[in-house]
Amino acid sequence: MISNDSLIWNYNRNMTVYANNYLANLTHAHSLVQPPIEGNCINWIIGHIVAYRNYGLKMCGLAPVVSDEIVHRYAKDSAAVKGDAPDIAKFEDLRNAYFTAHERLMAYIAQMSAEQAAEVISAASFTQARAELLTTFLRHESYHLGQLEWLRVWATNSQ
Secondary structure: OOOHHHHHHHHHHHHHHHHHHHOOOOOHHHHOOOOOOOOOOHHHHHHHHHHHHHHHHHHOOOOOOOOHHHHHHOOOOOOOOOOOOOOOOOHHHHHHHHHHHHHHHHHHHHHOOHHHHHOEEEEOOEEEEHHHHHHHHHHHHHHHHHHHHHHHHHHHHOO
């Protein structure tokens, strides 16, 4: 089983890459720029990552950082964000929710007992031991962070 320290190191690596390389100096308008191929814009990607961070918080018994409506809007297989609309979260709010969720999750993982890590739970249509599910979410997040790299370049060069 993955150790608490390893989970923290990997989540911190995602946060560092995410914060320092992909989201720095972006605006809400940047987040809505559509990619040149069929796919999701930055707003949907960050909203989707926050939705999964929210699942992680809830499965650890922690307070969510966004509403269920936001989670539903950005959940797996949700509609692409095609522009600003009443159901679209502001990029700045999503970015802040990510950082808040990160702080809460890292504090939980730092003190997570072996029993808590091994407890089988369900979240986002997965049923696994808590530490394994946190690892699954980490891998999922890493995949989407990779998408942000080129989306950021596209969005900043398109305006």
